[in-house]
Amino acid sequence: MFDSALNILTYLSQGLWTTVSIFLAAALFSYIMAFVAGLSRMMKNPIIRGVTAFYVEVFRGTSLIVQLFWLYYAVPILFDIHLGSNWIVGVIAIGLNYGAYMSEVVRTSILAVDKGQTEAAIALNLSPVQRMRHIILPQALRLMLPEFGNYSIQILKGTALVSLIGLTDILYYGDIYRSTNLSEGPMAYLMVLIMYFIIALPLIWLSKKGEKIARKGVAS
Amino acid sequence: MEPIVQYKDVHKSFGDVHVLKGINLDIRPTEKIAIIGPSGSGKTTIIRLLMTLEEPTEGDIIVDGQNLWKMESGKGMKKASEKHLGIVRNDIGMVFQHFNLFPHKTILDNCVVPLVNVRKMKKSEAVELSKQMLDRVGLGDKYESYPTQLSGGQKQRVAMARALVMKPKIMLFDEVTSALDPELVGEVLEVIRDLADNEDMAMVLVTHEMDFALEVADRVLFLDEGVIAESGTAEEVINESDNPRLQDFLRRFRGE
Numbered sequence: 001m002f003d004s005a006l007n008i009l010t011y012l013s014q015g016l017w018t019t020v021s022i023f024l025a026a027a028l029f030s031y032i033m034a035f036v037a038g039l040s041r042m043m044k045n046p047i048i049r050g051v052t053a054f055y056v057e058v059f060r061g062t063s064l065i066v067q068l069f070w071l072y073y074a075v076p077i078l079f080d081i082h083l084g085s086n087w088i089v090g091v092i093a094i095g096l097n098y099g100a101y102m103s104e105v106v107r108t109s110i111l112a113v114d115k116g117q118t119e120a121a122i123a124l125n126l127s128p129v130q131r132m133r134h135i136i137l138p139q140a141l142r143l144m145l146p147e148f149g150n151y152s153i154q155i156l157k158g159t160a161l162v163s164l165i166g167l168t169d170i171l172y173y174g175d176i177y178r179s180t181n182l183s184e185g186p187m188a189y190l191m192v193l194i195m196y197f198i199i200a201l202p203l204i205w206l207s208k209k210g211e212k213i214a215r216k217g218v219a220s
Numbered sequence: 221m222e223p224i225v226q227y228k229d230v231h232k233s234f235g236d237v238h239v240l241k242g243i244n245l246d247i248r249p250t251e252k253i254a255i256i257g258p259s260g261s262g263k264t265t266i267i268r269l270l271m272t273l274e275e276p277t278e279g280d281i282i283v284d285g286q287n288l289w290k291m292e293s294g295k296g297m298k299k300a301s302e303k304h305l306g307i308v309r310n311d312i313g314m315v316f317q318h319f320n321l322f323p324h325k326t327i328l329d330n331c332v333v334p335l336v337n338v339r340k341m342k343k344s345e346a347v348e349l350s351k352q353m354l355d356r357v358g359l360g361d362k363y364e365s366y367p368t369q370l371s372g373g374q375k376q377r378v379a380m381a382r383a384l385v386m387k388p389k390i391m392l393f394d395e396v397t398s399a400l401d402p403e404l405v406g407e408v409l410e411v412i413r414d415l416a417d418n419e420d421m422a423m424v425l426v427t428h429e430m431d432f433a434l435e436v437a438d439r440v441l442f443l444d445e446g447v448i449a450e451s452g453t454a455e456e457v458i459n460e461s462d463n464p465r466l467q468d469f470l471r472r473f474r475g476e
């Protein structure tokens with residue numbers, strides 16, 4: 001029993017690096033998209049705002065699986081755009097999807113910073129970029145931390161979908177193991193669960209910490 | 221002497237609400253002006269227009285010879301760009317009712333950040349100057365504290381130091397004591413008194429502290445329903461005017 005569990009874990013760990021690397025890259029990409037889109041949506045220029053709103057709504061309004069299949073199977077044929085290996089497509093799809101959600105976190109956090117802060121910054125004649133960089137963003141960041149923590153955990157869970165475009169992640173090896181050792185199926189999936197949970201632990205810890213920082217807050 | 225600020229028939233509406241109805245006002249370069257008037261009469265709005273926090277719906281505001289909200293373009297005047305506003309408001313500073321200190325920065329950095337970024341001062345110089353100013357307002361032992369660690373009176377004194385290091389030619393004060401506990405009002409008024417006595421800059425104080433206004437202001441304006449209803453020395457406005465609305469305001473103010 002214990003032996004088999006250990007056996008399975010060793011087997012699954014072949015997919016560990018794929019899961020972790022996709023998670024790290026997709027998380028980083030989604031954070032970047034979140035800031036780019038979140039800030040763009042607050043610009044004066046209506047074209048930039050419109051394009052960003054379109055991106056955010058499309059990616060929030062459709063499911064990640066469909067986006068993944070679109071980018072992997074449809075886009076190359078329809079538009080002759082080849083994004084690269086399935087690893088890259090996975091990272092891009094997950095990053096764009098969660099980036100869309102998180103851009104709203106960025107936007108609402110920026111709006112949540114007290115208006116008096118902007119006014120004081122104007123009174124000191126800081127330029128719009130300086131206001132954002134030195135005054136608004138540092139305060140908004142603290143407000144964003146808890147949500148960014150939660151979304152990071154979701155991104156980790158979302159990576160399990162990449163087995164559907166042929167990536168050999170933890171879930172992929174779990175499936176293979178089960179199909180060759182049918183009686184051990186439940187055990188295999190239990191181990192898959194445990195493995196994801198262990199990877200998520202530091203994230204859970206980080207997002208708790210983020211919540212604390214946010215709660216300590218920025219009241220003047 | 222040329223006025224440092226001129227309001228020329230300035231109007232301001234918020235939607236349907238006509239708040240300022242033709243403000244004409246010249247401020248001399250060293251003048252200390254107090255604005256009094258009932259709640260909602262537009263006192264805050266007057267100075268927010270000058271600080272570029274609100275845009276007038278009509279009229280012109282001239283600062284040191286330059287039109288604040290309008291700029292030359294090929295044909296006639298057009299709405300000021302952010303760059304134009306940045307140039308003109310460089311001469312203006314403001315202290316707010318609710319302090320608006322930057323809570324994520326130390327007291328010292330609250331002063332240093334604008335000096336370094338706007339005045340392009342070297343960090344070491346900015347620190348030196350900021351410390352001097354914090355010493356002057358009585359916070360020499362708090363450089364590394366954060367705003368949340370201070371009392372209301374201390375916060376407001378920091379806010380004044382922060383505005384002062386920028387060396388504005390015109391300093392605006394919007395009821396800077398009205399959010400304070402009564403026992404903390406004195407320490408803040410004392411700083412303002414020091415500035416009024418020792419600084420050459422023009423000062424505009426929106427205030428409910430009538431006695432204080434009497435004491436420091438060269439001129440008192442009584443604002444009523446969006447117009448300057450009375451203007452003169454404190455003596456003239458507060459003690460000699462027979463404007464019934466002013467009388468009424470003063471009576472209610474003194475709780476008679």
Ligand SMILES: Nc1ncnc2c1ncn2[C@@H]1O[C@H](COP(=O)(O)OP(=O)(O)OP(=O)(O)O)[C@@H](O)[C@H]1O
Binds near residue numbers: 258264
């Ligand atoms: N941003 C705004 N949007 C809509 N109405 C506003 C806005 N700012 C001010 N007003 C209105 O304009 C009028 C004048 O406001 P203002 O704050 O200038 O008055 P005040 O004389 O400073 O009053 P108080 O003594 O209460 O501070 C008020 O009726 C107020 O409700």
Ligand SMILES: [Mg+2]
Binds near residue numbers: 263264265
């Ligand atoms: Mg007011």
